[in-house]
Amino acid sequence: MVIIGFVSYPSESTKEMAKRLLSQPPLPAYITLKGHYVSSEVGKGINAAAIYEFDPSKFSEAFQFIVARYTKYFDVPGFSHSVNPKNAIAFNEPFTRILLSQ
DSSP: OEEEEEEEEOGGGHHHHHHHHHTSOOOOTTEEEEEEEEEEETTTEEEEEEEEEEOGGGHHHHHHHHHHHHHTTTTSTTOEEEOOGGGOBOOOHHHHHHHHHO
């Protein structure tokens, strides 16, 4: 199963975002991070996505952990995010490997 988290923030907040990212606790062994995938556009800021992969049996624990990671950024100027449990996607193993290896 995967949850995809999206963030956006103005380029002026990049240093603070990087500082907080580096201070995050390590992921639990049951979560694998794919990403961070980042894009930027002059005048519009930074957009990033992260894919968190985990066993469906760990959904509750994984979702709570992932959401807690994003709360660390709430007071960064211009920060916004989207982590929605309705967007959690369950794949069978062969399909997951094909999708995430591209």
